[in-house]
Amino acid sequence: xxxxxxxxxxxxxxxxxxxxxxxxxxxxxxxxxxxxxxxxxxxxxxxxxxxxxxxxxxxxxxxxxxxxxxxxxxxxxxxxxxxxxxxxxxxxxxxxxxxxxxxxxxxxxxxxxxxxxxxxxxxxxxxxxxxxxxxxxxxxxxxxxxxxxxxxxxxxxxxxxxxxxxxxxxxxxxxxxxxxxxxxxxxxxxxxxxxxxxxxxxxxxxxxxxxxxxxxxxxxxx
Amino acid sequence: xxxxxxxxxxxxxxxxxxxxxxxxxxxxxxxxxxxxxxxxxxxxxxxxxxxxxxxxxxxxxxxxxxxxxxxxxxxxxxxxxxxxxxxxxxxxxxxxxxxxxxxxxxxxxxxxxxxxxxxxxxx
Numbered sequence: 001x002x003x004x005x006x007x008x009x010x011x012x013x014x015x016x017x018x019x020x021x022x023x024x025x026x027x028x029x030x031x032x033x034x035x036x037x038x039x040x041x042x043x044x045x046x047x048x049x050x051x052x053x054x055x056x057x058x059x060x061x062x063x064x065x066x067x068x069x070x071x072x073x074x075x076x077x078x079x080x081x082x083x084x085x086x087x088x089x090x091x092x093x094x095x096x097x098x099x100x101x102x103x104x105x106x107x108x109x110x111x112x113x114x115x116x117x118x119x120x121x122x123x124x125x126x127x128x129x130x131x132x133x134x135x136x137x138x139x140x141x142x143x144x145x146x147x148x149x150x151x152x153x154x155x156x157x158x159x160x161x162x163x164x165x166x167x168x169x170x171x172x173x174x175x176x177x178x179x180x181x182x183x184x185x186x187x188x189x190x191x192x193x194x195x196x197x198x199x200x201x202x203x204x205x206x207x208x209x210x211x212x213x214x215x216x217x218x219x220x221x222x
Numbered sequence: 223x224x225x226x227x228x229x230x231x232x233x234x235x236x237x238x239x240x241x242x243x244x245x246x247x248x249x250x251x252x253x254x255x256x257x258x259x260x261x262x263x264x265x266x267x268x269x270x271x272x273x274x275x276x277x278x279x280x281x282x283x284x285x286x287x288x289x290x291x292x293x294x295x296x297x298x299x300x301x302x303x304x305x306x307x308x309x310x311x312x313x314x315x316x317x318x319x320x321x322x323x324x325x326x327x328x329x330x331x332x333x334x335x336x337x338x339x340x341x342x343x344x345x
Contacts, residue, residue: 018238106232
């Protein structure tokens with residue numbers, strides 16, 4: 001199996017080198033490069049085309065949010081996972097909006113890092129419920145202004161129901177029970193929703209739905 | 223072989239640093255998150271050097287640093303932070319000031335040799 005190619009971006013050289021040392025001992029990962037700020041990150045990403053960029057949020061010259069935005073614009077296939085000390089970091093929210101696939105706290109164990117990277121490669125969002133909920137609340141405050149009629153017409157009534165329940169924080173199993181359909185059917189609906197909205201995971205789908213005003217406001221918690 | 227103890231806030235940092243130090247031939251005799259039990263563990267491990275990660279973004283971080291310097295005055299403590307790329311080296315030693323002259327003498331010695339003071343380094 002081909003290893004997951006990782007670009008490490010962090011201005012703290014000891015942390016960055018330590019991370020590289022941890023990933024190096026795992027056969028399923030290959031550290032293809034390192035960068036110490038946002039500008040270097042964008043250049044290295046264009047040059048190396050990694051599968052995943054592990055990106056520190058706060059860096060000199062150009063921070064992780066701006067670098068994420070630029071990488072996602074020019075290299076949409078490259079996934080970006082933010083690294084942060086604090087889950088309450090205000091820039092985290094900006095990074096998710098800029099296209100990051102999630103984040104990792106620097107106080108996680110190495111196994112959690114490996115697990116997250118694998119998950120992101122298979123389409124999962126690396127984000128906790130608490131942060132997803134915060135993001136969705138923020139978008140809920142802006143919802144209805146996105147002119148999402150085009151998207152609403154593309155989605156079936158059942159897909160809109162699934163989307164509504166996703167933004168309320170329901171799992172696939174719970175959605176299946178509420179709508180009286182099999183969990184696999186929920187997964188199929190979710191796949192169709194992702195395709196139609198051109199998003200990569202349920203968090204992005206829910207965020208997009210709220211941003212575009214596709215669903216009714218409720219107590220959003222994913 | 224020099225022995226090192228890592229006192230940390232962020233697990234990823236500690237595990238990565240541990241691996242780097244071992245690759246450099248240093249002996250990591252232990253590591254602990256900054257909590258009340260950490261000091262006992264450090265005393266038990268008797269390291270030559272303590273690397274203490276202190277994060278200014280976390281208000282509770284670093285509460286052990288003062289106690290470390292007070293209770294283990296002969297230890298070499300390196301304070302590092304993920305906030306920036308600097309490290310501070312504390313090389314303390316116990317001494318007694320019987321009068322103002324002793325105090326001034328120690329201050330002057332510290333300034334000239336960095337003994338008892340701390341130095342900054344960019345990592």
